[in-house]
Amino acid sequence: MKKTSVRIINGKLVTPHQILEHKTLWIEEGKIARITETVSDAEAAQTIDARGHYVAPGFIDMHVHGGGGADFMDGTVEAFLKIAETHAKHGTTSLMPTTLTSGKEELYKLFDTYKEAEILNTHGAEFLGIHLEGPYFCYNQRGAQDPRYLRNPDPAEYSEILNKCDAIKRWSVAPELPGAIEFGQVLRNRGIIASIAHTEAVYEEVVTAFENGYSLVTHLYSGMTGVTRRNAYRYAGVVESAYLLPNMDVEIIADGVHLPAPLLRLIYQIKGAGHIALTTDAMRGSGMPEGPSILGGKANGLPVIIEDGVAKLPDRSSFAGSVATGDRLVRTMISQAGVSLPEAVRMITHTPARILGIENSKGTIDIGKDADLVIFDNDINICETIINGKSIYQR
Structure with missing residues (x-):
């Protein structure tokens, strides 16, 4: 033989x-x-x-900001390679470098660095394309995103960005913003995943977004509303909308902190493994000891503290990023959500591969x-x- x-x-x-x-x-x-x-x-x-x-199958992470003390917003090849190597040690074989809301100069530098790092990345998780997180977000749901850069979708601006880099494969947006529906159509026509994030959209707005290209919810429950009131009337938020739309995919930070066990079980019970992608949403503190850290680029990032398995603002008023790794996500879904091993693995392999359109080459042992x-x-x-x-x- x-x-x-x-x-x-x-x-x-x-x-x-x-x-x-x-x-x-x-x-x-x-x-x-x-x-x-x-x-x-x-x-x-x-x-x-x-x-x-x-x-x-190797783990596929659709949303990664950093790890091993580095962040993609550092804008250096060394940072890119360090992150890829860090997550590979925890079972991730491919990932999507993810940005934070920033100025265009910083963003364009990251584009150039991605191209260079992609060639040199031989000892870490493979890069699957860039995920832009922002700047088209709702101010009240901005989380740790820099408010200086938040704005509504502008056709001239996003066309320039899309033409600048052909590695963009996903863009997270608040769909209720003026111009966001048209933007979703543009992304869909270009084969780019339009994802709902950092938003106060209600059910009717989410349905319209879904019909116009928005097929994924970024880190479900984080940076969005559930049931809300407007002029005394209740409206279903993004969370309920994700449940009600059977073909809407969701991404969850299954670290047991961003989402405790009851919510992990609820999401799994309603959406099922076929529509859930586990993600770390990891910042530079992933794979690092607890203590002071920085969210975003070293030059102008936000000081944070890592403790209790998560990054927090220094005043501990809210979370400021995940420090999870792929193995932790699988372990948490099994131990806290009661999911079987094959189903937990499916949510970090086959499901993200399908969402990203790479299921013919990755995601299962075939x-x-x-x-x-x-x-x-x-x-x-x-x-x-x-x-x-x-x-x-x-x-």
């Missing part, structure tokens, strides 16, 4: 619906080549012994797909991370 590059033995393969045992996974030229019975006489140039641990894989133990401690068939991290 033809000699293959890599085989993984003694692993329990995690699929979207079940766990397969007594199988050998074969990798050729960075792709999943075949799956055979464990007993095989075929040779391999390299053998990886999973030692009875789980072998799952023949012909990229050999992006992660091996972890019963406690979701990462043992090894493999990207395109290459082992880039071993515990």
Whole structure:
């Protein structure tokens, strides 16, 4: 039999619906080549012994700001590579670098850095394109976004930005702002995901947005309203709208802090694993010790403090970012939300791959797909991370 590059033995393969045992996974030229019975006489140039641990598709994180002490808004290649390597150690094999609301000069510098870092990124999670978070947000739901840069969608401005960078794959927007519906149509026509975020939209506005390109809700419950009153009358907010629209996808920060166990269970019960994408929304403190940190770029970011597994404003009046990692999300969904391992993994692999339109190459262990894989133990401690068939991290 033809000699293959890599085989993984003694692993329990995690699929979207079940766990397969007594199988050998074969990798050729960075792709999943075949799956055979464990007993095989075929040779391999390299053998990886999973030692009875789980072998799952690599985690896909659609919303990452930073990690390992770096933030994408630092605007340096070193920061990009550090973030990619940090999250790879926690099972993430691909991610979307995400911006914070900023000036255009800072944004354009990030675009240039992305192109350079994408080429040099050989030891970290693969970059899947840029996610712009802002500046078209509701002031009252801005969270830690810099209020100096908040504004309504302007066709001249966003056309310039879109023409400046072809790596933009997702843009988070408050859909109730003047011009936001037309903007959603533009994004849809360009094949860019329009996502609802930092918003006070009510049900009727969300439905209109959904019909005009907005297909995803950014970090459900964070930076948005639930049931609200206007002139004494109650209106359903974005949270209820996400539940009522069956085909609306949602992204959740499943760290057990931004969303406690009851809310995690509620979201899962209503939306199901097929419409939930787990995300870290991690800032630079991800993978770092607790203590002082900075949200955003080092030059003009917001001072924060990391404690209790989350970043907070110094006065502790609100959260100021997540420090989660992919393994923590899966662990939390299992331990706090009572979700099965295959379903928890599905929400950080197959579902985000579908949302991003890359399910033909990533998100499941299938023949012909990229050999992006992660091996972890019963406690979701990462043992090894493999990207395109290459082992880039071993515990």
